[in-house]
Amino acid sequence: MYQYNADDTAFLVERVDQFEKQLNRHLAGDLDAVKFRSLRLRNGLYMELHAHMLRVAIPYGILNTEQLRALADVADKYDRGFGHFTTRQNIQYNWIELPEIANLLRDLSVVGLHAIQTSGKALRNITADPFSGLTKDEVEDARPYCELIRRWFNIHPEFSWLPGKFKIAINGAKLDETALQIHDLGLNIVHNEAGELGFTVYVGGGLGAAPMVAPEINPFVAIEDIISYLESVFRVYNLQGRRDNLKRLRIKFLVREHGAGEFARMVDEDWQQTKDDPQLKFNMQELAKLKQDFTLPIEPLELEDFTDTVDFNYSIWKNNNVRAHKLAGYSIVNISLTQLGTAPGDATSEQMRMLADLADKYSNSELRTTKRQNLVFPYVRQDQVFDLWQALEKNSLASPHQGTLAHVVACPGGDYCDLAKAVSIPIAQQVQQRFDDMDKLFDIGPININISGCENSCAHHHISDIGLLGLKKNEKEFYQITLAGETLYETAIGRKLGRSIAGAEVVDAIEDIVNIYLDNREEEESFVDVFKRIGIVPFKEKVYG
Amino acid sequence: MVEDSEIITVIDSQGNTVELVSVEQWIEDIDNLTDLGKGVLIKPADDVELLRDSLEKIVFIALDFVGFDEGRGYSQAALIRKRWGYSGEIRGINAHLDQLQFMLRSGVNTYELQEQYQGSDEHDYTNGFSICYQAAADNAGMKQKF
Numbered sequence: 001m002y003q004y005n006a007d008d009t010a011f012l013v014e015r016v017d018q019f020e021k022q023l024n025r026h027l028a029g030d031l032d033a034v035k036f037r038s039l040r041l042r043n044g045l046y047m048e049l050h051a052h053m054l055r056v057a058i059p060y061g062i063l064n065t066e067q068l069r070a071l072a073d074v075a076d077k078y079d080r081g082f083g084h085f086t087t088r089q090n091i092q093y094n095w096i097e098l099p100e101i102a103n104l105l106r107d108l109s110v111v112g113l114h115a116i117q118t119s120g121k122a123l124r125n126i127t128a129d130p131f132s133g134l135t136k137d138e139v140e141d142a143r144p145y146c147e148l149i150r151r152w153f154n155i156h157p158e159f160s161w162l163p164g165k166f167k168i169a170i171n172g173a174k175l176d177e178t179a180l181q182i183h184d185l186g187l188n189i190v191h192n193e194a195g196e197l198g199f200t201v202y203v204g205g206g207l208g209a210a211p212m213v214a215p216e217i218n219p220f221v222a223i224e225d226i227i228s229y230l231e232s233v234f235r236v237y238n239l240q241g242r243r244d245n246l247k248r249l250r251i252k253f254l255v256r257e258h259g260a261g262e263f264a265r266m267v268d269e270d271w272q273q274t275k276d277d278p279q280l281k282f283n284m285q286e287l288a289k290l291k292q293d294f295t296l297p298i299e300p301l302e303l304e305d306f307t308d309t310v311d312f313n314y315s316i317w318k319n320n321n322v323r324a325h326k327l328a329g330y331s332i333v334n335i336s337l338t339q340l341g342t343a344p345g346d347a348t349s350e351q352m353r354m355l356a357d358l359a360d361k362y363s364n365s366e367l368r369t370t371k372r373q374n375l376v377f378p379y380v381r382q383d384q385v386f387d388l389w390q391a392l393e394k395n396s397l398a399s400p401h402q403g404t405l406a407h408v409v410a411c412p413g414g415d416y417c418d419l420a421k422a423v424s425i426p427i428a429q430q431v432q433q434r435f436d437d438m439d440k441l442f443d444i445g446p447i448n449i450n451i452s453g454c455e456n457s458c459a460h461h462h463i464s465d466i467g468l469l470g471l472k473k474n475e476k477e478f479y480q481i482t483l484a485g486e487t488l489y490e491t492a493i494g495r496k497l498g499r500s501i502a503g504a505e506v507v508d509a510i511e512d513i514v515n516i517y518l519d520n521r522e523e524e525e526s527f528v529d530v531f532k533r534i535g536i537v538p539f540k541e542k543v544y545g
Numbered sequence: 546m547v548e549d550s551e552i553i554t555v556i557d558s559q560g561n562t563v564e565l566v567s568v569e570q571w572i573e574d575i576d577n578l579t580d581l582g583k584g585v586l587i588k589p590a591d592d593v594e595l596l597r598d599s600l601e602k603i604v605f606i607a608l609d610f611v612g613f614d615e616g617r618g619y620s621q622a623a624l625i626r627k628r629w630g631y632s633g634e635i636r637g638i639n640a641h642l643d644q645l646q647f648m649l650r651s652g653v654n655t656y657e658l659q660e661q662y663q664g665s666d667e668h669d670y671t672n673g674f675s676i677c678y679q680a681a682a683d684n685a686g687m688k689q690k691f
Contacts, residue, residue: 007688011676018673022643031643035613039643121614151678152691157650158623158681161616238620273628279680283691 001064002293004112012109019043020102042122044115049418052096055118058369060128060146061089065356065365070111072352078104085337085345087371087460089127090118094416121162123153127169129177130368133296134378136326140189142172144290152227159234163241164249179463181205181214181491184251198222204255207457211493212252215260228280232271297364298379301329309386317389320403331385333377336402343425344410345373354395362388372409404441406432413453420453422470422477427451430507447527463487465527466513467494477503484531498540512542557634558655563605568595575599589617593624600631611639619651626652627682645670652682
């Protein structure tokens with residue numbers, strides 16, 4: 001597995017030292033709150049409702065067990081014994097005391113973890129397919145590219161004070177697990193007609209109050225040219241993006257204002273002047289080295305006499321949580337952190353340590369995190385999946401409802417977040433209570449429900465089968481419902497069902513929507529396919545009728 | 546920097562007094578202002594492309610970094626220094642302590658901090674890092690990993 005060398009670790013420490021000085025100047029009254037805010041956000045630190053929240057990056061969603069144990073230690077030492085795995089391959093702590101922040105970050109730097117650019121108007125942690133390197137139909141493992149691009153834009157002198165935040169996703173698989181086109185910039189790794197590898201570039205996606213699917217601005221940028229091309233996108237945005245209107249800061253507004261064609265032309269005009277600069281060529285030697293570092297740590301296995309255990313509960317769990325691996329003899333195992341009665345994505349320090357122990361035993365000491373707030377064991381021997389299930393079951397982590405409607409994705413919501421207009425976690429729990437019958441859940445199948453507590457859309461409600469957005473009207477909590485958003489095969493923003501619904505009635509509305517789906521479903525038809533066939537009207541009539 | 550009614554003067558790093566004009570004034574009267582040895586003061590909203598063809602006639606460039614979250618100056622500096630190869634002095638004025646490292650690597654070579662930072666230890670913010678992960682106008686003798 002790829003790890004930072006001494007120079008990288010030294011950099012992390014230097015960064016903490018600098019941030020500590022800034023913090024001390026702030027506490028001494030020498031650095032005002034507005035400037036300190038801009039600086040602390042670039043170090044992942046938010047001022048929340050009750051305390052400070054720290055967002056720690058999990059680069060390309062990969063953790064080794066040493067890192068996971070360090071995250072557990074941080075939860076105990078500096079927080080209240082738990083962390084929240086987010087939808088964007090980060091982990092958040094909600095109860096951090098300001099004076100302790102530098103020590104916390106130093107503890108993390110020891111295991112190569114950091115909170116650099118996890119917030120603020122700069123390039124954020126790059127999202128990668130959590131199954132990178134593991135599946136058969138992959139074009140290319142995205143992780144080495146994620147790392148080289150992450151490095152390049154790490155406190156970049158020219159592009160660290162952008163008009164708004166900037167999120168990149170890189171996908172190397174046929175199925176898009178990253179939700180590429182809802183990012184400010186998406187890179188899809190493809191082959192051109194000559195069989196060479198490169199990137200299709202999408203710019204200007206985003207959720208929030210004005211959701212937009214990113215249009216393609218270049219069908220093929222060669223690998224070696226991607227740094228200069230990205231710099232040109234950043235430069236056009238840095239110089240021409242809106243800075244005057246707080247609601248128009250993201251690059252999607254610049255793309256929309258000019259149109260994708262004109263925006264692409266502006267980028268190209270800049271790029272023609274830099275694409276031959278040898279300093280800006282992708283470092284192919286370093287890429288080759290990184291590919292080596294990211295090579296799978298396992299060899300194919302011959303399991304000739306193996307037959308899996310037959311057990312009713314195990315089979316149900318396995319059906320929803322175990323995926324095929326590209327290497328013979330191995331499986332990919334999903335572990336749902338969303339338990340009935342707990343907040344989606346939350347893990348206690350005890351659970352983190354237990355998962356680290358299990359990953360040491362069953363998954364080559366490596367885990368991945370996903371946008372559905374799960375952990376993934378990437379290298380489980382097929383003849384050990386049953387043992388792993390038993391261990392998870394013993395620790396109440398063998399939830400079979402991953403991939404069913406009861407696996408709700410939710411942001412921390414009004415219980416924790418200063419920005420939230422409404423709660424999310426209690427609604428998620430009500431949904432889980434309403435649909436607690438496993439037989440019914442299996443009959444319903446894989447419907448996604450995502451609940452965001454405000455327009456910032458942290459829970460990605462726009463791209464869910466059933467999306468809920470929290471609103472406040474006359475001091476009461478309401479939810480706007482959207483239907484049939486998707487990203488896996490194509491990208492579409494969910495359609496608004498109608499007027500928003502009071503918190504007390506929203507679970508009834510969800511049940512109505514699910515029933516319309518069931519009444520109209522033909523064979524194995526998915527929610528999105530039913531919606532496309534019958535339209536929004538039957539859903540409207542049932543909910544508002 | 547002295548702001549006397551509309552005339553702004555600076556003393557450059559060689560000790561010469563230079564009068565600054567706006568980008569607009571410069572473009573309108575390049576030949577005359579060249580003869581007078583004027584410098585140019587660039588504001589964040591200015592289009593630096595306009596200066597491209599007459600860059601070497603400008604004796605001194607000041608870039609205004611007054612807004613903390615206003616990041617256009619870094620791209621302006623990078624274009625002028627790295628892409629167009631301007632060899633004269635580029636001074637960051639109204640500069641913020643915490644942003645010196647970004648300015649200096651983007652092509653600014655002298656700076657004038659805002660008054661609020663007087664007495665601060667600048668070294669922490671000009672030389673805080675031993676490694677850089679990207680090529681820029683100035684890699685400042687850091688270890689290069691890119």
